[in-house]
């Protein structure tokens with residue numbers, strides 16, 4: 001079985017952030033991620049993760065107002081300086097939290113200049129954080145209209161063009177389904193460069209229980225394919241988080 005992480009931005013929101021760590025460990029998760037952890041001190045988050053015995057798996061580069069708002073701006077021409085200072089902030093958090101991955105968010109821009117800007121920013125970030133693992137993730141255009149990265153083949157192309165060993169693909173089955181209609185095919189097509197996985201039920205983004213994607217089969221396939229990364233639960237629970245965890249194999253470590 002893969003290792004499972006809880007996305008604490010979306011799961012256990014019945015509790016204050018620092019209490020979500022213990023709840024995730026109690027539920028059987030062995031790792032956590034937070035989309036935008038920037039409104040709490042990194043040392044408090046780190047202490048909570050250590051106290052709960054959890055690995056910190058992933059955080060995102062900050063959006064313009066740190067903990068909310070649009071999804072980054074790495075592909076936005078003219079905002080390179082802001083990208084760099086915010087990337088350094090993400091890096092400081094990632095180091096304090098010993099986070100496995102930093103997800104570099106593209107932001108909202110289109111066309112060749114956005115592509116060039118994204119590539120240049122990714123090259124800069126990959127070199128600056130050569131010891132860190134960076135990811136990029138296509139988001140579906142219904143949820144994030146105008147987001148630059150909404151295509152898995154484009155993401156693969158960009159990763160090849162940047163050519164940095166520490167840059168890989170973040171595959172979210174929910175976004176993959178909404179973008180292509182076949183999330184499992186996306187996994188098979190791109191598994192060679194996928195270094196982080198997020199899951200949700202489709203199309204509602206609730207629990208990955210039943211429906212369009214056969215998750216037990218996908219988990220078995222991840223094992224057979226030798227996937228060594230994390231699988232993160234990034235969904236909006238339909239009710240209380242703990243009541244919807246029937247899909248989670250109890251021992252995921």
Ligand SMILES: O=C(O)C(=O)CO
Nearest residue numbers: 035071137139172234
């Ligand atoms: O912003 C989103 O919807 C994401 O999936 C981030 O990982």
